Amino acid sequence: xxxxxxxxxxxxxxxxxxxxxxxxxxxxxxxxxxxxxxxxxxxxxxxxxxxxxxxxxxxxxxxxxxxxxxxxxxxxxxxxxxxxxxxxxxxxxxxxxxxxxxxxxxxxxxxxxxxxxxxxxxxxxxxxxxxxxxxxxxxxxxxxxxxxxxxxxxxxxxxxxxxxxxxxxxxxxxxxxxxxxxxxxxxxxxxxxxxxxxxxxxxxxxxxxxxxxxxxxxxxxxxxxxxxxxxxxxxxxxxxxxxxxxxxxxxxxxxxxxxxxxxxxxxxxxxxxxxxxxxxxxxxxxxxxxxxxxxxxxxxxxxxxxxxxxxxxxxxxxxxxxxxxxxxxxxxxxxxxxxxxxxxxxxxxxxxxxxxxxxxxxxxxxxxxxxxxxxxxxxxxxxxxxxxxxxxxxxxxxxxxxxxxxxxxxxxxxxxxxxxxxxxxxxxxxxxxxxxxxxxxxxxxxxxxxxxxxxxxxxxxxxxxxxxxxxxxxxxxxxxxxxxxxxxxxxxxxxxxxxxxxxxxxxxxxxxxxxxxxxxxxxxxxxxxxxxxxxxxxxxxxxxxxxxxxxxxxxxxxxxxxxxxxxxxxxxxxxxxxxxxxxxxxxxxxxxxxxxxxxxxxxxxxxxxxxxxxxxxxxxxxxxxxxxxxxxxxxxxxxxxxxxxxxxxxxxxxxxxxxxxxxxxxxxxxxxxxxxxxxxxxxxxxxxxxxxxxxxxxxxxxxxxxxxxxxx
DNA sequence: CTAGTGTGGTAGC
DNA sequence: GATCGCTACCACACTAG
Numbered sequence: 024x025x026x027x028x029x030x031x032x033x034x035x036x037x038x039x040x041x042x043x044x045x046x047x048x049x050x051x052x053x054x055x056x057x058x059x060x061x062x063x064x065x066x067x068x069x070x071x072x073x074x075x076x077x078x079x080x081x082x083x084x085x086x087x088x089x090x091x092x093x094x095x096x097x098x099x100x101x102x103x104x105x106x107x108x109x110x111x112x113x114x115x116x117x118x119x120x121x122x123x124x125x126x127x128x129x130x131x132x133x134x135x136x137x138x139x140x141x142x143x144x145x146x147x148x149x150x151x152x153x154x155x156x157x158x159x160x161x162x163x164x165x166x167x168x169x170x171x172x173x174x175x176x177x178x179x180x181x182x183x184x185x186x187x188x189x190x191x192x193x194x195x196x197x198x199x200x201x202x203x204x205x206x207x208x209x210x211x212x213x214x215x216x217x218x219x220x221x222x223x224x225x226x227x228x229x230x231x232x233x234x235x236x237x238x239x240x241x242x243x244x245x246x247x248x249x250x251x252x253x254x255x256x257x258x259x260x261x262x263x264x265x266x267x268x269x270x271x272x273x274x275x276x277x278x279x280x281x282x283x284x285x286x287x288x289x290x291x292x293x294x295x296x297x298x299x300x301x302x303x304x305x306x307x308x309x310x311x312x313x314x315x316x317x318x319x320x321x322x323x324x325x326x327x328x329x330x331x332x333x334x335x336x337x338x339x340x341x342x343x344x345x346x347x348x349x350x351x352x353x354x355x356x357x358x359x360x361x362x363x364x365x366x367x368x369x370x371x372x373x374x375x376x377x378x379x380x381x382x383x384x385x386x387x388x389x390x391x392x393x394x395x396x397x398x399x400x401x402x403x404x405x406x407x408x409x410x411x412x413x414x415x416x417x418x419x420x421x422x423x424x425x426x427x428x429x430x431x432x433x434x435x436x437x438x439x440x441x442x443x444x445x446x447x448x449x450x451x452x453x454x455x456x457x458x459x460x461x462x463x464x465x466x467x468x469x470x471x472x473x474x475x476x477x478x479x480x481x482x483x484x485x486x487x488x489x490x491x492x493x494x495x496x497x498x499x500x501x502x503x504x505x506x507x508x509x510x511x512x513x514x515x516x517x518x519x520x521x522x523x524x525x526x527x528x529x530x531x532x533x534x535x536x537x538x539x540x541x542x543x544x545x546x547x548x549x550x551x552x553x554x555x556x557x558x559x560x561x562x563x564x565x566x567x568x569x570x571x572x573x574x575x576x577x578x579x580x581x582x583x584x585x586x587x588x589x590x591x592x593x594x595x596x597x598x599x600x601x602x603x604x605x606x607x608x609x610x611x612x613x614x615x616x617x618x619x620x621x622x623x624x625x626x627x628x629x630x631x632x633x634x635x636x637x638x639x640x641x642x643x644x645x646x647x648x649x650x651x652x653x654x655x656x657x658x659x660x661x662x663x664x665x666x667x668x669x670x671x672x673x674x675x676x677x678x679x680x681x682x683x684x685x686x687x688x689x690x691x692x693x694x695x696x697x698x699x700x701x702x703x704x705x706x707x708x709x710x711x712x713x714x715x716x717x718x719x720x721x722x723x724x725x726x727x728x729x730x731x732x733x734x735x
Numbered sequence: 736c737t738a739g740t741g742t743g744g745t746a747g748c
Numbered sequence: 749g750a751t752c753g754c755t756a757c758c759a760c761a762c763t764a765g
Contacts, residue, residue: 255747
């Protein structure tokens with residue numbers, strides 16, 4: 024397979040694969056325009072997103088034949104968006120811009136009927152409903168818990184009208200989730216039934232499609248769509264976003280002498296969710312079998328696909344997460360493999376958090392299916408807490424495990440011990456009892472490397488760790504880590520409970536591809552970096568983060584690269600990194616970024632690339648050495664400005680004010696005064712709501728500036 | 736000593 | 749023909765000044 028891929032990369036018809044692709048594209052475009060059949064899509068710019076059925080290349084061809092234009096990335100002027108799956112954030116972007124989102128079926132049906140069908144009939148239902156849930160949740164009646172006494176709250180949990188409404192709400196969405204396969208685009212045979220008048224048989228189109236090579240754009244995006252680890256991180260971010268927009272409204276924990284925490288985790292989340300997606304008959308058939316979620320593969324006994332989640336039957340038979348499918352079926356020949364359904368996982372995750380919102384106002388999300396809750400003093404009975412489990416089960420059919428403890432680590436360990444479908448309370452004494460004989464890697468934060476290191480120190484069990492010499496631990500692991508290890512072993516928290524409302528601004532973001540990367544030409548490498556940067560740009564824009572620094576990491580095959588390697592994986596690699604400062608959109612930095620590493624690597628050894636962006640707080644930007652020797656004065660100026668706007672709503676705006684940012688970038692070291700004048704004018708004039716600026720006019724602004732100037 | 740940069744480890748399924 | 753090895757964040761070693 025690798026050989027074939029490389030042959031394609033060095034196709035003799037072009038100097039590089041990219042050029043070859045362009046030639047091919049031109050040729051294709053010519054063919055298409057010559058085969059133009061109608062002007063149906065004239066003046067439309069249609070964006071194709073993600074994996075499509077029929078395929079993107081086929082749709083492109085079809086749209087081209089009928090006079091339309093196609094793009095694969097969002098650009099201004101896009102009139103329609105075609106997709107099957109779409110993240111909530113992207114959905115928001117398109118719906119905000121009032122760009123209709125349609126299934127590919129729309130294109131086919133327009134062509135069939137030779138008219139532009141009303142887009143309202145096609146806007147993706149499932150996603151629209153997901154958005155509806157969020158809106159409804161926001162306006163749904165909120166329990167005024169603080170005004171209720173404790174028993175009233177618990178009573179309300181069981182009985183109130185609001186409760187019924189919430190239940191109905193979630194039940195209705197759940198039905199949608201379970202039948203969502205109904206909403207998938209129609210297949211070809213269904214289509215021909217719908218449009219018997221068609222002149223050209225859809226089947227014919229479909230066959231043409233088979234001969235058109237798949238376009239190579241969006242390799243990063245396509246890859247991410249089926250990468251479980253990518254999805255997993257996005258789900259977590261989605262959950263955080265959801266909680267910020269829909270704050271928890273449960274009872275407010277009071278400062279009691281003895282706070283309680285729960286740790287809640289959905290048991291083998293992906294596995295349960297994928298199971299729920301099966302038809303009932305299949306579910307009955309698989310009942311009691313060992314199950315695992317993995318990419319759908321034909322040759323399980325040879326596959327190096329990862330098991331991403333497996334049920335507890337499978338675990339008892341020796342299967343575990345992260346194992347290769349081939350190893351798993353060797354241990355457990357009856358293992359039944361289930362398919363991923365990432366959209367469904369995401370949906371369940373948000374519903375999970377929607378339920379948790381009722382139970383505490385202090386929630387700390389850990390991942391898409393796992394959170395800590397700080398409990399108020401009203402939970403006095405274990406039964407009160409089990410209500411959470413029951414609710415999640417009755418509303419989502421997902422079994423969970425809850426650990427209860429006086430601190431986070433106790434709760435966390437309790438969950439681990441009680442899995443699956445369990446509940447456990449640990450206090451200090453019981454914790455000591457249950458933990459002491461466990462291997463050290465039973466504790467969180469102790470992974471492969473630290474286990475190895477501890478082995479070298481003759482520390483194997485938690486009890487060994489408890490008795491270890493703190494000086495030695497600190498020496499070997501550092502001050503903090505060493506102390507943390509000891510704390511963990513003794514059931515003392517080192518993780519701080521941080522409810523969602525304390526969430527700090529994201530500091531960095533990164534986009535990686537370290538799978539199926541085999542490169543022979545620098546142009547291909549550039550294309551990959553470009554795509555990664557585009558994605559980075561997209562994400563930072565979506566999340567309104569301003570990046571001031573970019574870093575690139577290239578994974579380069581090490582001498583023992585092939586050892587333990589997944590077939591298309593990156594194997595053992597050395598990392599080559601480099602960092603640059605940026606003044607422009609990050610997808611315009613390809614050349615600079617590539618240049619910074621290209622001399623240190625051989626293209627044929629590249630096994631993966633990772634670009635990271637650092638969020639530039641204006642304060643940090645001001646401090647960065649890019650601003651040169653007068654940075655200190657500029658910082659002071661900035662801080663003064665901050666103080667000025669301290670008590671106004673403008674503070675936030677000033678932080679994100681692009682003009683301000685740009686002006687700062689242009690500050691001239693030779694003449695700080697002038698530069699700051701520029702900055703300050705820009706600040707005033709670019710923002711209409713700085714009232715004084717308008718009242719005083721230009722001269723007034725100058726005076727104002729002089730006024731602010733004195734402190735410099 | 737300080738501030739900035741580079742490196743490595745862990746977590747979720 | 750393979751089957752999706754991501755990503756945020758922390759701590760600390762190191763370096764320049």
